[in-house]
Amino acid sequence: MARVLSDDDVASVLDLSSLLDVVAEAFRKQGAGEVERPERPHFPVGTGLDPDAPDEPLGTGLVMPAYVHGSDYYATKLVGVHEGNAERGLPTVNAQIALTEAETGLPAAYVAGTRITNARTGCIGGLAARELATGPVTLGVLGAGTQARWQTRAIAAATDLDSVRVYSPSDSKVTCAAELREEGIDAEAVESPGDAVDGANVVVTATTATDPVFPGEVLDPGTVVIAVGAYTAEMQELDPTTFERAARVFADAPGEVVDVGDAVAADLTTSDLIPFSAVVTGESGRETDDEIVVVESVGTAVLDAATAEHVYVSARESAVGTEVDL
Numbered sequence: 001m002a003r004v005l006s007d008d009d010v011a012s013v014l015d016l017s018s019l020l021d022v023v024a025e026a027f028r029k030q031g032a033g034e035v036e037r038p039e040r041p042h043f044p045v046g047t048g049l050d051p052d053a054p055d056e057p058l059g060t061g062l063v064m065p066a067y068v069h070g071s072d073y074y075a076t077k078l079v080g081v082h083e084g085n086a087e088r089g090l091p092t093v094n095a096q097i098a099l100t101e102a103e104t105g106l107p108a109a110y111v112a113g114t115r116i117t118n119a120r121t122g123c124i125g126g127l128a129a130r131e132l133a134t135g136p137v138t139l140g141v142l143g144a145g146t147q148a149r150w151q152t153r154a155i156a157a158a159t160d161l162d163s164v165r166v167y168s169p170s171d172s173k174v175t176c177a178a179e180l181r182e183e184g185i186d187a188e189a190v191e192s193p194g195d196a197v198d199g200a201n202v203v204v205t206a207t208t209a210t211d212p213v214f215p216g217e218v219l220d221p222g223t224v225v226i227a228v229g230a231y232t233a234e235m236q237e238l239d240p241t242t243f244e245r246a247a248r249v250f251a252d253a254p255g256e257v258v259d260v261g262d263a264v265a266a267d268l269t270t271s272d273l274i275p276f277s278a279v280v281t282g283e284s285g286r287e288t289d290d291e292i293v294v295v296e297s298v299g300t301a302v303l304d305a306a307t308a309e310h311v312y313v314s315a316r317e318s319a320v321g322t323e324v325d326l
Contacts, residue, residue, distance in 0.1 A: 003312065003321040007112040013314040014119055016126070016157040019307060023123040024280045026068060026306035027252070031277025034069040035302045045080070058082060066301035073099040073108050073312070075305035077117075091146070093117070097308045107326050109312045113304070116311060118150045120303040124252060124276070125226045126154030128295040129202050131279050132224045132286050136160040140200035142193060142214060142237070143207040144168035144176035147228060151204045156185050164188070167196040168207075194218055205229055205237040210261070216241030221290040227262060228297045236261035238294070243268065247291035248284065250276045257296045 029035050046058025059082035067074035079095045086092060095113030100106065129137055137159045141148050144166055152164055164187035166177045173189040180187035190196050193214040197203055201222055205213055207229040216239050219225065225246070230237050243249060243266040251257035254273035263273070276295060278284035286293055315321045 001323045002107040002326050003109045003316060003323050005109060005111045005312065005315055005321045007115055009315060009321045010112050010115045010311055013311055013318055013320055014115065016119060016123065016154050019119060019310065020123050020126050020130070020154070020158055022306050022310045023120055023303055024127055026302050027127070027277040027280045029068050030300065030302045031275050031281060036065075036067040036069075036074075037300065037302055038065055040064045040301065046082075058084060064301035064304060066305040067102065068302060068305055068309075071305065071309055072102055073305075073309050074102050075099055075301065075308050077113055077301060077304045077308075079113075079117075097304060099308055099312055109308075109315075109321075111308050111312060113308070116304060116307050117299075118146055119154075120307040121147060121228060121297065121299060122150030122154035123158075123303075124154075124295070124297045125151040125204055125228065126158035127280065128224060128226050128250075128276070129155045130158040132293050132295070133159060133202050134222050134286070134289045135201065136162045137202050138162050138200045139164045140196035140198075140203045141166045141176075142168075142196060142203070142205045143229060144170070144172040144189075145206065147206040148176055148204070149180065151206055151226070151228065152180055152185060152187065153183070155202065155204075161185065165190045165196045165200065167191070167193050197223075202226065207237055208235065209237050210234055211236060212239035212242075213237050215239060216243075216245055219245060219292055221292065223292050225292065225294045226297070227294065230260045230262050231256075231298045233259055233261055233264055236265055238262045238266075240266040242266075242292075242294060245292050246294045247287065248274055249294045249296065250274050250279055250284075251295075252276045252297045253300045256298045260296065260298060262296060 044057030062079040064077040097113040099109040251273040
């Protein structure tokens with residue numbers, strides 16, 4: 001029997017406070033080489049469906065498999081990225097995760113994956129702030145979409161979060177700040193990137209920008225910059241000045257981060273990027289309170305596998321979900 005977990009099922013058992021340590025352990029395993037993380041193929045989908053542009057794809061499909069050594073299950077995440085969904089009132093990124101028994105290959109679960117993706121990505125920011133921020137957190141957030149909310153929630157769960165300032169060029173910043181306040185987080189919308197960054201000791205960028213979203217010279221000494229939005233060579237959130245001022249740059253997956261627009265614009269190589277796992281294990285991190293440090297994230301399926309297993313086990317113990325005979 002396999003357990004099917006809807007998004008509501010996942011939400012009912014997902015707790016960021018406990019997930020932070022699950023994600024930290026997954027990073028430790030990845031850093032130690034105790035994972036399987038094959039290349040993630042991606043391919044255009046929807047070609048031939050639009051009669052007005054039959055030769056144009058409507059989105060991108062991705063397959064993200066991973067296994068953490070010693071785990072009872074391995075995961076295969078199926079992702080669809082469809083930019084046109086915004087006009088349909090649908091999420092741009094959607095995902096499902098298949099969990100399979102590592103010992104037998106039998107199906108264990110089929111899990112709604114979008115919330116899992118959002119939560120595990122948020123925990124990257126939460127762990128970065130927990131391990132690298134100095135004192136209570138004043139958070140500046142550039143971007144006001146789904147991931148801006150999850151980054152803020154995870155940082156609130158991981159640290160002593162004092163206040164949040166949210167900037168976006170659209171009115172979405174007002175909605176984002178209001179929703180965060182409803183969740184008990186002291187958040188306000190501000191009118192410029194400078195208003196968000198000035199005085200912040202943690203800055204999160206969660207955008208789809210193709211140009212830097214703030215000038216690096218405005219960062220205060222001691223700031224942690226967490227960039228989670230850019231994942232292609234064409235996307236860029238941070239300018240070269242930010243990297244020039246940074247004492248260290250950490251990356252969740254250095255081999256992929258080096259090809260992102262932020263790194264390309266700053267002429268970074270893999271030797272300039274320290275695996276974020278080194279922060280989790282204490283091998284690297286902040287050395288002085290005045291240092292600026294940067295954390296770049298493109299996501300890793302290892303975190304999906306660890307999070308999905310954690311959610312599945314919690315759901316099974318709580319009798320959440322629907323069992324089906326596949």
